[in-house]
Amino acid sequence: MVRRRGNIWIWLIGVPVILWAIAHWGFYYFVKSELDRAIFQVAPQATIHYRELGTSLSGKIDVRGIEIVPAGQEQEIFIRAVHVQGPDAISYLAQKLPALGENTLPDTLNVVIKDVEIDISGDRAAQLDGFGERAGLRKTDGKPLDICQAGSGPSMSQLQELGFEKIRMDMRFGYQYIPSSQKLYGNFSLHVQDMQRLTMSLALDNVPALDGQKLLGALLSGLKITYENAPEFGRKVTEYCAQKRGVTPEDFKLLMVDDFIREIERNGILLGPGLRHALKEYVTSWGSLLIEFSPPNPVGVFALMRLPREQVAEKLGLQLAVNDRLVTDLSFRVLDGVSLVRRNSGAGEKQEQKPLPPKVEYMWEYRKVPVGRLSNYLDRRVILKERDGRTRKGILVEVKDGRISIQQRISGGKFTAHLLADNIVSAQARVKVPVSTPQQAVSQKADANNAKAAAEQGQQAGG
DSSP states (O other), X not given: OHXXXXXXXXXXXXXXXXXXXXXXXXXXXXXXXXXXXXXXXXXXXXXXXXXXXXXXXXXXXEEEXXXXXXXXXXXXXXXXXXXEEOSOHHHHHHHHOTTTSOOOOXXXXXXXXXXXXEEOTTTHHHHHHHHHHHTTOOOTTSOOOOTTSTTOOOOHHHHHHTTOSEEEEEEEEEEEEETTTTEEEEEEEEEETTTEEEEEEEEEEOOOSSOTTGGGGOEEEEEEEEEEEOHHHHHHHHHHHHHHHTSOHHHHHHHHHHHHHHHHHTTTEEEOHHHHHHHHHHHHHOOEEEEEEOOSSOEEHHHHHHSOHHHHHHHHTEEEEETTEEOOOOOEEEEEOOOOOOOOOSTTOOOOOOOOOOOEEEEEEXXXXXXXXGGGGTTSEEEEEETTSOEEEEEEEEEETTEEEEEEEETTEEEEEEEEGGGEEEEEEEEEEEEOOHHHHHHHHHHHHHHHHHHHHHHXXXX
16 A cells, blocks of 8 residues: 555656656757757858856757857857746747648747857957958948048947957847737847947738748838937047048038938938938937838838839828937928939940939928818818817828827827717828929019010910
């Protein structure tokens, strides 16, 4: 009888412990084999070593003491720890092993990279710049990185000249997929100590599966990007670049604003007064920048690509804030015009030179529209006046069954106001209207003078 009871305890305690040990070590060796395989694959580009690997059946993976040496380099990039949190080990293995399920991504994953350290002292900065250029790390126009140029980042040599001997940073990213509602939430953050911080959050609808091809049909329901500069770093950059250009720090800030505006105008966009002021304030203070997209209705990538670019801001519900102050004037102008592409037909053969079509300049402004036709202006900014004199301003999201719904911005968020159409006495909608250029104005004036002269000649002939 005693022996039988002892056997029961062995089954109740011993077997689960054995199964737990098998699962624990099985998951450990599975992760280790996958990690070693990934290191082997990147061996031509870099040599990677790690000191310690830890796993948990809860789905947590810890890799500590990571050393990365790029090919052809001597200095290493050191990472103190990488923490990965996914689903529990059994669920993860069930997705990865062909015998148990499909080889798909887990529904949730979070990665934290702690204490990345890059030594840029001595000649290491120049070596890293050379490695980065060979790897294609350049500006969009193909020129080397230059922190003193609009739209560019710093080179390692410039950071060294700014007084940095080491770059330290933390990074985290992850996602959560909810199959029942087909929603995907993602996040990313990067903090470079004593320099900058970038955070992003993303929300997608209509995601049938975590598959690259199926993600093409996803709908954007929210995107928030926050970019912050450390004030002391901004001051150092301003003084450094001002000295390189031979101007005062204040003059350099103004020159940088002009450079940014010219860069934007090259893409066919002319900023209005509000956006110009916001850009000047940001460059002057090097503070925080918030860009948020909150579409009144989730919008797809392909639908967005087909939209005229002057409608993108409206459809995406663009909100912009500089140093925690909301930019209320988001007006801008769009230049339309197509450049003819010339092709070489052969040596010595002359090509017909056709004049470029005139560029038409547009701007956004509010125009009065009939209340009964507001449904033609969905996802546009509107101003509605009620019978009691109150004015409502926001994005028109729905006109249905005698009810008008607009999305309004309030402190700390947004809310949707539902109004009775019969209670609206006047309405204005934000529309794109052409603006006469000086050449057009001269042409119109000449046409008017010709018409006037012809009329006077007709009167004389008739008289």
